[in-house]
Amino acid sequence: MDWIPIVLVTFKVLVLGTGMFFAIKWHYDKGTKERDMRAVLRAGGKVAAVFVLSLLSVGFVTFVLSRTLGLDLTWP
CATH class of the missing domain: 1.20.5 (Single alpha-helices involved in coiled-coils or other helix-helix interfaces)
Known part of the structure; x- marks a missing residue:
């Protein structure tokens, strides 16, 4: 299992x-x-940055919400 x-x-x-x-x-x-390669790489970098920022913000909101609700976040 x-x-x-x-x-x-x-x-x-x-x-x-x-x-x-x-x-x-x-x-x-x-x-x-x-398009040229620079524009494609620039657009890819922007998408990656937005994805990382949104991932961090969702993680932070989840952490704050779980602490607010009184959940135990300690490792066993």
Whole structure:
């Protein structure tokens, strides 16, 4: 029973990683035809920055909400 999360998380990472690779490759190939490489990299950087900021903000809001509700956040 302990190996199920390891297998499922590994599978999820592989599937999402493969999907992201092909999505980025497709957009990059499409972008090089229409625009120069600098514009594509700049747009990709902006998207990555927005994603990281939104991920951090969701994590922070979750942490504050859980502390407000009195949940125990200590490691066992």
